Amino acid sequence: MGMDGDSGGGLVNGILLDASLLFASDHNNQNLSSASASASASLLPAADSLLRKLRYSKIRTGIFYEPELSAIKVCLLEEMTRLKLFDSLIAVASSIENVVSEVALTWGENIASHTLVVSGQEELCLKLRNSGWMTAILRSPGHGPANDIEFPTGSETSSSILINKLEELPLTVCHLNKKAESKENILVVGYIMKPSREEDFAKRGAFPLYPTQDGLIFLPLNYELPIPAQLQQVDILLHKATDEIVDVEMSTASEFVNTIEYTKGMQELQRYIEHHLDCCVIDPFPNICPVLDRLKIQQILFGLENLCLKSCYKIRGPRFLKVESFKEPNLQDRLFEAKLSLPNIVKPQVACGVAVAHSMAIVFKMEDYKDLNVPLPAVVQEYVDHSSCLFKFYVLGEKVYYAIKKSTPNAATLMSLSEEGDLKPILFDSLKSLPIDKKNQQLEDGVNNAGNHQIDLELVTDAANWLRNVLNLTIFGFDVVIQEATGDHVVVDLNYLPSFKEVPDDVAVPAFWEAIKWRFRLWKGVEKA
The missing domain is CATH 3.30.470.20 (ATP-grasp fold, B domain)
Known part of the structure; x- marks a missing residue:
């Protein structure tokens, strides 16, 4: 992913997604009932996962669509709006240039100026960019590097952020929000756990992409993207390694031995940690072994x-x-x-x-x-x-x-x-x-x-x-x-x-954040245990 040196002038507290990026292949039936339409249109797996992450991220999320979008897909989006899977569904009535006025009307001028628009249409992004908006272009498959993510200072032809996969969007937002704040005041917590557990934490407000009051941004790590490139943006790694166990073999001895087999993704994460000691890990894998036995x-x-x-x-x-x-x-x-x-x-x-x-x-x-x-x-x-x-x-x-x-x-x-x-x-x-x-x-x-x-x-x-x-x-x-x-x-x-779900959210979540910062201070040596 590339971005120019002037991109992202402020915090991202809103994301507006082009609906055309979210769907799998088109369907021909245009006259189905509401229920049938919802069944016939389907989101890309990456889009469904992204919307779930953004839903609880403390960043407003909207979707805009043009008249050419099929009725089936519009029907599904409307149903998702009713289910509150995102904040706003914006119909662009006559042309793509109406995006600015529609967003301002729906969300207000202030949030519009801090909204990142994500589209596959370079012309649209360029026009919005010239109007002072933050924009990201999702490049078509095969355009640009597929196995690397970079944040260079050189200029892109469109002056917009370029992303290769939809899965890169949280990383993009995290980078922009950290860049907009003083780097010394912001810590990025990269986390990895199974989707159901992630959603349990996220829906309580524990994993915001927008900075918390004490300066934490939570970045969902993704095995679909290169792990080293993601961890380069991370100050603290939070993991639930026990979610990633394939097999455990107990030793006949009284002491626990290394007989844990993790998923390939977690093994890659382990290897990176072993060779890069500049990241605070919560908690080191050897510390977790006794809890397995x-x-x-x-x-x-x-x-x-x-x-x-x-x-x-x-x-x-x-x-x-x-x-x-x-x-x-x-x-x-x-x-x-x-x-x-x-x-x-x-x-x-x-x-x-x-x-x-x-x-x-x-x-x-x-x-x-x-x-x-x-x-x-x-x-x-x-x-x-x-x-x-x-x-x-x-x-x-x-x-x-x-x-x-x-x-x-x-x-x-x-x-x-x-x-x-x-x-x-x-x-x-x-x-x-x-x-x-x-x-x-x-x-x-x-x-x-x-x-x-x-x-x-x-x-x-x-x-x-x-x-x-x-x-x-x-x-x-x-x-x-x-x-x-x-x-x-x-x-x-x-x-x-x-999950400490029995503790009220207004107590548990701030304590959760403070525990992470406490461990980071111990790791840095600025506080004693």
Whole structure:
């Protein structure tokens, strides 16, 4: 992508897209009903992805079209407008020169002057450019370099930004917005995660392309574009590497070893990071490895018991045992030695990244281990009676938040739920549904009690700070239950870069941004952990 030295005189807070750039091949049927028309016209995959990213980017997005656009496509655009997939649909009544007046009428003069118009029509872009507008020309396939992205200072013949693919538009906006501000005051956060997770964050306003008040711009990285060229624009890399795992093989040893296979795109990203140390990574890949291994997590949690001195309660991990085979003849003796009494909860040793990581079981009888359908190697944990109350804690940099959720009932209730009392193992996927007591849906004692014990927030906050230092992670979450009989605070799960969706957006999003800047300051050495 090329741009001249004078392009982009101000912040981009509006984007106007030429509708002709968004669609796949034309359809011949012009007289279909509204529903049929929407089904017949289809957006290019790159266009659909782009509109989704822009929808929550804090940048207004509009689409303009000319009279030649087919009725089928106009119908689809109108339906997308009703669904609020973009802000405005602008019909150019007589000629392309009406774009300026139509945008000013729809959005107002002020935002129009900060709107980037994207079109494949060089003549249109040149006219708008001469009127003081920011313009970008999407070059036709085969025109210009396809495998490189550059930001030269030389002049382009059209004096407009030239882009080769629609996927380059967020990178273009990011470059213009950083250029319009003082470079020292703006940090570009390049992020990569699966689309569904990206949208969960983005729709809360967490990933704006427009600078935040504290100077962050969020750039969605795209494997369809050269990774090195994108990362050259990035100050901070935020990734959810666990979304990019193809396979994880657990070692038979007690320590986690490098048996993680990532997607090709993530492997390329890793290689770049290894050879370019001028980018702050949140978080380094080795730091994430322990979170993939439930056995390693359990071993780390041993250290929590040293934090219990100031509290009347103890905070700890659950008692556990690693199992290579459910048919081993001395399994009952090993469970006894590990102080594990029935019922037990059985989890795969691999904690995330593969489909079977969340296939679990609650076992009530020893004989049911023999044919248990849980992936091996597995970790057997004590089942903690906790009055169906789970505390979800989120660590965002130096700040800690929590929420309360309904959880599995006590063992006695579970036994009555187990296939009408025959005590068969309860198999479940922890990401989809938990075995719960549907007759008692309300949390006991209101806001922050579990049984007869109240949660000790100071104790858990100390644990959160300790875990942050031991794991050296910026954003992570863990679950705590309070043992009904003893009041022990038991950490039963730990995960990397959770969505923290239970924390209100107006609290969580600023804390998320501050956590990123906090890690960057640590990386730069201007702040101590």
